[in-house]
Amino acid sequence: MVEVQAVSKSYGLKAVVDNVSVNIEKGKITSFIGPNGAGKSTLLSIISRLLSADTGEVLIDGQKVNETKNRDLAKKIAILKQSNHLSLRLSVRDLVSFGRFPYSQGKLTKEDQVYIDEAIRYMELEDMQDKYLDQLSGGQKQRAFIAMTIAQDTEYILLDEPLNNLDMKHSVQIMKVLRRLADELGKTILIVIHDINFASVYSDYIVALKDGKIEAQGTVNEIITSLTLKQIYGMDMPIKEINNQKICVYFS
C-alpha cells in the first residue's frame, strides 16, 4: 500500500501540493485526474521519490520512501514521467534492457532477457525492437518507454500521462496492458490521466485533485457523476451509461 501522509510542496509562495493525504490500495489501478496545474504530476513525482516533499511523508509498504535506499526502491517502484526527451540514440531493445538495470547492474542474465522479451511483446514492439528511438513516431516511442517500465518489474508502476501522443488504438492497448498487469500480476498502478473516460472505464479508484488539494476520491461510480465532475472541472457534463460503463460527454 502507498500511504501519502499530509504531503505539501510549494514553489515560491505557490503551494502546488497542499496537505494531501491519500491511501492507495495494492493490486488496483488508481487514476489521478483534475484540471491542468492541479498538482497531479508533482504528487506522482513525490510518491516516486523524484521530488522530495516540503512536509509530510510517503510510505510504501510501511517504509518511508525518503529513508529507503534508492537502489532498493528501483525494484519496488517505477515511474515514467511525462516528457521523455532523450538526446541519446538508443535502440528500442537497449532502452527496454535498461529497465533491468536495478537487477543486473549492467550484466544482463538470461532471466533479464526473458523479462525484456516479455515487455517488448506486451507493448507489441517486436518488429521495431532494433530500430533507434529517433526513427520512431511519438506513440511508438511512448510505448517503448512503457515497455522499459514494465521490464523493470516493480510492484508499483507510476505513469504520468501515459496516453500522451497516442492514438485511440494504442491508448486502448496500453490501458488493457495496465489492466492485465493489475489483474494477472497483481501490480499496483498509479496513473495521471486527462481523458476522464479512460479513467472511468479502466480504473478501480479515482483521486481528483484541484489546486493542490484532494477534491474527491472514490470508486468510479462515486466520482464519475455530473455533480462531482462539475466540482472538479467547473463544467457541466452529462454522463451516459453505455455497456455498463460511464461515459462523460464533455464536448459541448
Next chain:
Amino acid sequence: MKKRYLVVMLILLSFASLFVGVTNISPFDLFRFDDHQTQIFWQSRVPRLISILIAGVTLSISGFIMQQLSRNKFVSPTTAGTMDSARFGILVSLVIFTSASPIEKMIVAFVFSLAGTFLFMKILDRIKMKDPIFIPLVGLMFGNIISSITTFFAYQRDLIQNMSAWLQGDFSMITAGRYEMLYISIPLVVIAYIFADRFTIAGMGEDFARNLGLNYKQAVNVGLVIVALSTTLVVLTVGLIPFLGLVVPNIVSIYRGDNLKNSLSDTALLGAVFILFCDILGRILIYPYEIPIGLTVGVIGSGLFIYLLMRRRDYA
C-alpha cells in the same frame, strides 16, 4: 563501417607508422637492423605508435563520456574547457614548483582540468537555453577565457615558449622515457567500460537515473574524473589535440548508436585509426619535415565538425 575493417585499417596504419620517417627503416630489414636503426625503432618509432594509439583511444572515449553526461553531442574535452584547464594547470605547476617533476605537473594539471570541467558542467546546469549548438559555444568561450589567463601569466613569467610546447599536439617529440605516463590511462579505459551502462543511463537524465536506482552523482563524477585525467595525460605528453573527442564519437553514434557499451570498442578503434591516419599524413605531406598532429587533426577534425553541425538537423 564494420568493426573488422577498422581492425584491418588499424593494423595496416600501425605498421606503416613504424616505417615512416627520416631514418630509413624498411620492414624488410626487420631482422637485420643496424645499431642506429634498432635505436630509432625502439626509442622513437614504437613509443610514438603506442602514444598515438593511447591518445586516440582515450580522447575519443572521453569525448563519448562527456557527450553522454552533458546530454549534448557537441561537448568534448576541446569544447568544454577541459584541455585549456589542463594547460592552465601545467602553467601553475611550472610557476609554483620551478622544476616540476612530471608527476607533480600531472597532479596539478589534473586538478585544474577536473575543476575546469566541473565548472563547465555547473554552467551547463544554469543555462536555461538548452540549444544543442549554443552549449559548445559557451564551452569554447569558457576554454578561451582560461586559455587567455594562461597566456597572460605565461607572458608575465616568460614561459610563453614553454607553454607553446603544450599548445600544439606533436608526436615527433615522443621518445622512450617521455610518454610512459600515458599508460596510466589504460586502466581508465577499463573503468570506462565497466561504467558504460551507468554513463548511458546518466545520459538519459537525472530522473531516469534515479528511477533505475542509479547513483547519478557518482556516475557523473567517475565520468568526469576519467575525462579529466586522460585528457591531462595526453596534453602533458603530446599536447592539445583538438576535435578528436568530438568527431569520432559523433561518427560512431550515427552508425552504432549511443549505447556506450556497444559503441565503446568502435569508438576506441575509430579514434586510433583517425589519429594514426592524421599523424602519418602529417609526416609525409612535407617530408622530411613534419606537420604537428594538433594541426592535421585540427584541420580535418574541424572540417568534419562543420559537416556534422550541418547534417545534425537530419537525425537529431
